Amino acid sequence: MTRVIIIGLDGGTLDLMDPWMDQGKLPSFSRIKEQGIYGRLRSTTPYYSAPAWVSITTGCQPGKHGIYDFFRTDTYKKNLVSSKHRKVPALWNMLTWYNKRSIIVNVPGTFPPEKIDGVMITGLLTPSPESNYTYPPDLKKDLTSDRLGTYLLEQVAVDDIPKGLTARYAPQKLAAQINELTSSHATVTMNLMKEYDWDLTMVVFRGTDDVQHLLWNRKDLILSCYQKADEYIGKMIDEYPDALFIIVSDHGFGKPKKYFYVNNALYNAGYLKTTSNPSTSINTLISIIFDKLSRIIFHVVPMQKIMRSELGRTFILSSNSGGNIDISQTLAMYHSVCSRGIRINLKEKYSYGIVETKDYENIRNQLIDFLKQLTDPEKGEPIVEQVYTAEEIYGKDAVNDPLDIIFDLKEGYGAQELLQPPEGLKAALKSKKDKLTILSPPGFYDWMGDHKPHGILFMYGPDLITHRTLDASVLDIVPTILAALDIPISKNLDGQVLSDAFQKPPVVSYKDIHASEPSLLSSSELQAIKKLRKKTIK
Ligand SMILES: [Zn+2]
Incomplete structure (x- = not known):
């Protein structure tokens, strides 16, 4: 029975990783590159975290899922988007329909947490530590050092000024804070994996994005953040050698002149x-x-x-x-x-x-x-x-x-x-x-580094072809995972199954759009159809 582990490395880029892998500085990634699948992952337009992570976890382009930015696009004020604004089901909803269990940790845009078969701790865009950011709600009180590990919450927008100042005057301290977040999220995830049954685990490490935005000129500190992720990826592979690992980023990174x-x-x-x-x-x-x-x-x-x-x-x-x-x-x-x-x-x-x-x-x-x-x-x-x-x-x-x-x-x-x-x-x-x-040129109020359209794709597992380069789209992740888990794929999805990654391509079955998947009809059209159906029943 296949189990899938998705690890997100926000803003992960091969432009930095390729030379570091060649120099042996990222041993887990090098191992995956040698023994599994490696390539570039094309992001959404625009190539920013909110639309891209939601496309990674829904298999739909932004026009269908409705998340275009961290902030709602239908108002002038800075209103954060939430999981309630997402108009299509996510991977964890699809797994729930087929009685498969998920552990979802720190995925951007998941607040408020959804009722799923499994557990969820929401990620970036969670309003504050006081928010109810876990499902089941009781899980929150177990996020302590002597139970599952302390969960550190990232606070979007609110932390921007303090982080900017720390980057400027104490860059090492900022890198240490970022690595502490990665350790917290990895530890809690690995403890949840031991405590709960699961078919899918997903965790996103956000630190690589922050450190690249703020400290692009400090490659030594950026490397330390990639190495922290590499360390935990290695631990997870050792612990779950039979799982299918998919490691992705939502976009790449570079330096704007x-x-x-x-x-x-x-x-x-x-x-x-x-x-x-x-x-x-x-x-x-x-x-x-x-x-x-x-x-x-x-x-x-x-x-x-x-x-x-x-x-x-x-x-x-x-x-x-x-x-x-x-x-x-x-x-x-x-x-x-x-x-x-x-x-x-x-x-x-x-x-x-x-x-x-x-x-x-x-x-x-x-x-x-x-x-x-x-x-x-x-x-x-x-x-x-x-x-x-x-x-x-x-x-x-x-x-x-x-x-x-x-x-x-x-x-x-x-x-x-x-x-x-x-x-x-x-x-x-x-x-x-x-x-x-x-x-x-980048000044005090600009980022030192900013996004580029191509992120990373690494896949590792016993059923995969070894040492293959494969470029794909953020839209392809959900269909590929559904195929690997033997779950029918909704015809509403925009991506395709990455069959070329597997030694024996998975048998793919498609299904019509699920009752809880809204079609792209306008609400007035939907009303008209509902009316028509009622009449037909009579
Ligand atoms: Zn970013």
Whole structure:
């Protein structure tokens, strides 16, 4: 009877791992590469954690599962998405239908935990340590050092400023904190595997993403985080040599040479309006002063404690990227740092909207042309690789209101959501009133490293072909696992079974869409069908 272990390495990239494997620095990964499957895993568009992990765990593209960003795309405020916004079943729901048990630990976007056959501890986007983040709920009280191990909870957005300061002034401390998280999540997972029956175990190690964003120039510290994951992967392989291991990342990583300040560009072109001059707005001044005083703040102020308090949490989660954006005058704005998408301020959709429906297509086409013609003055080359409409990339029936325009940037560019002059105080005061800089090398408010579209795929197990390179998509993980577990695959899934990985390709069976899988019909159409069925029964 096959058992499956999925290990997620957030942001894991072969660009770093290949040389480290060659040098023998990641022995477990080298072993898998030699004795199993190894390759690249294509992420979603955009290639960020929220849509990508949900595609990895549902086998559906974002237009079907409805998670496009950490923050909901149907509102201007920073509202975190949750498992309730996901519109298709996840792997653990599918296993539950077939009486198979799952252990799910630290998977982004799983809060609130779902009732499954098995146990779940939710991951990134869990609101706070006070939240009920386990299923069954009683499990939470067992997450102590003398029972299953202490579970350390990562806190999205709230921890961003403290982590940024630690990266700047105590990088070693940050790497140690990250490795402590990995140890916590690995220990709890391995204890749960001993305590509960399971057919599938999934755990995501998030630290590789953090350390690469914040400390891209410190490869020694990044390596220590990969090695921590490698250590636990080795332990799990030793403990469960007969299991099918699938190790994936949600996207790759690299160093952007420049950041594209998207809202600055929209401001310069008149699409985005502000209540005061962004060069000298109070938000800009506060962020510049914070930058200048950051060393003292780091050493004197307990930032993590303040940010994690009720007040700090409310402050962070109620703020938005540009405090002085005048939404009642704005035609379009960049949604969030990870969204790679622009929202058009449509009157019919938002209470503060100003764009008439009849003008929507026209404005959207103008914006698409605007993005396409933006060039880097240094090289004279375009910044944007590709621009899509929501329908082009997610389908015309996409759920949960995707953003109106999605774009990919050329390699070497990252995107920034902040509306401010990126060059610091002097330049800010000198800058012309009506033009903001749109391109800047990574500064205080930018990440040192950022995502790239290709993550990692490693597979290991007794039934696999040895030493094979195989490139795949994040969409292929669910169908492959279902096939390995002999569970019929829903026709609603977008991925395919990675049959080439197996010595004897699994027999694949398909089934019609499950009753609890919403089809992509609109609710009015569904109502009409329900009515029709009732009539037929009569
Ligand atoms: Zn990331």
